[in-house]
Amino acid sequence: MTTTSTLPWFDDGDPIPDPTSVEFVRVEVARRVEAGDLDEATVIHEELAMWAAHRVRRGLPELSQAAERRLEEAVRGAVNGLGGLAPVLDRDRVENIHIHGCDQVLVECSDGTTARWPYSVAESDEALLELLGELFARLGHTSREFSSAHPIANMRIGAGGPLGSRVAAVREVCARPRVAIRRHRLAHATLDDLHTNGTLDDRLHAFLAAVVTAGLNVLVTGGPYAGKTTMLRALCQQIPAPEHVITVEDDYELGLHLDPHRHPLVTAWEARTAGAEGTGEITLDDLLKQSLRHSPSRVIVGEVRAGEITALLRALGNGAAGGMGTLHATSAAAVPDRIAALGQLADPPLPIAAAHRWTASALDLIVHVTRHDTPHGRHRTVAEIVEVGPVGDADIPDLTPLVATPPGQDRAVPIGPPSPGLLDRLIHAGLDPDVFEPPALIGGGRR
The missing domain is CATH 3.30.450.90 (Beta-Lactamase)
Structure with missing residues (x-):
């Protein structure tokens, strides 16, 4: 690093509150609240007004409205324990x-x-x-x-x-x-948002929307900070409102349960670590095993990192259509071996051959995302999408590229259609099969 x-100092053009001022006002607010003045919002407003008047008496310049707003936000955060x-x-x-x-x-x-x-x-x-x-x-x-x-x-x-x-x-x-x-x-990002910011072009937008509508099982992969959670969140926003969605996460990040108008039937579960006595732990594996008892339409996993991969594959392979999750991987081609390695961390370990069979039966697509840092800024894109097929001659699931990034470019394009069965499901979900035509054949070039 x-x-x-x-490195330059951070400056976004918006004033940054002085920590000494924030702490001074916080102490006064805390003193009054502890003394029984329980209307915290009013106390903060009054203390900030008195602090501003004190500045003027000392001959200091008045704060701008933006500076006052930022100071109030900082004081409120400090009062609530963020310091x-x-x-x-x-x-x-x-x-x-x-x-x-x-x-x-x-x-x-x-x-x-x-x-x-x-x-x-x-x-x-x-x-x-x-x-x-x-x-x-x-x-x-x-x-x-x-x-x-x-x-x-x-x-x-x-x-x-x-x-x-x-x-x-x-x-x-x-x-x-x-x-x-x-x-x-991007707390409530949609596929439309990713289309607007350039992550998706028209054809990828239409393709991924149909993928969710068709109820395909999808694993979103990529490296650190590549945008896996944002992509998963956007895919989840396409899930029809009446469906019962169970989300299983180490820490709440997807936030589907925070938007009841779009998703009125969400069961959101968060894993729990063991307490000081070493008891009370609830793992992702525990929650995934429990999920099928709650009649879900879809099971969504924020991220799998260890042996809970077996529970996810079991859940998706048992008919919970439209399940999704994220996984760290360097490429789509690396996913089967990555899943097999994580399966070794399960209790009992999942044999590698079984991991490949489960992967083939549980997953339909792998969507691999990547991050590009350039002198002109940072942007995230879909690097490739592959269809997961049956275990082939190499004893691993066959991976058929549907979308790939040409050499020397940073934008993925469709390169071929999925298998007939998968294509039928996508067409039934409203997808125009022309999205899989080579770019030169689209529009006027097609003639």
Whole structure:
């Protein structure tokens, strides 16, 4: 990574509240609320007005409306337990936040640039650890311990957008606390949104919409930060409203249950880590096994990372049509071996030959996404889509490319139709089979 000394300071043109001012107002708000003045919103408004008047009396310039708004948002976040994290979590351009000690904060922005955050997020590393301990204990869906005894913790907090942010923290095994925060910027992205921002062209948009309508089982793959969750979220937005959808995640990220108008029948489950006594753990595997008892139309898994892959394949192979999930992989071709490797982590381990058979019977398509960082910015695209067929002569599932990225280009194009049975399902779902014609044959060139 580029050293921090060569990186610019973060500046999106919007004022960043001074942490000293935020903390001063927060303390006054907390004092009044603890004394019984329970209307927190009114207290914050009054304390900010008194603080602004105090500035004027000292001869300091009045804050702009934008600065006042940002200060109020930061104070509200601090009061709710976010402390010095509140201002950086509230920046629309920020995708990832890297904290390497209280005063070393780097942010990755949506345009692919990296910058230094101009303020510390806590007064000391000890104060940062205390803040993180409170976050994990109180602000997640389930309480999680972050201490010397449990030095690694992960959770989602309800800040940084409609779906909040994913927090991963480590202590004890490093010189200073390390925290990585992933903000869910595209909380309710649709295929239309991905079409608008250039991730999908017309034909891929139509193809993927039909894939969901037809109830195909899909695995979205890609590398870190390639846009797997955003793509899965967009695919899920195409699911017809009456269907019963079960989502299974380590931490809530998909957010289908937060939009009851679009998805009125969602059962959202989140895994739970063991408590301080080592009991109470509920794994993705546990939840996936339970899911079929709840009569789902579709089972959606945020991400499979280990032996729970066997439960997902079992769920999809048992007739839960239209199931989807995400998986880290370097390419679509690498997926069968990746699934077989994860199957070895199951209890009992899934034999490799069985993993390939299950993959062939459970999956219809692999949608592989990728991220491109260029001097002109960052964009994400679909790199390839393959159909998963039966186990072939090589003893792995046959993979038939349907969409691929030509050499030297960064945009995928359809290169051939799926198998007749799959094509019939897509046509029945409303897809024009012309989307699979080579580009030169579309429109006037076809004649």
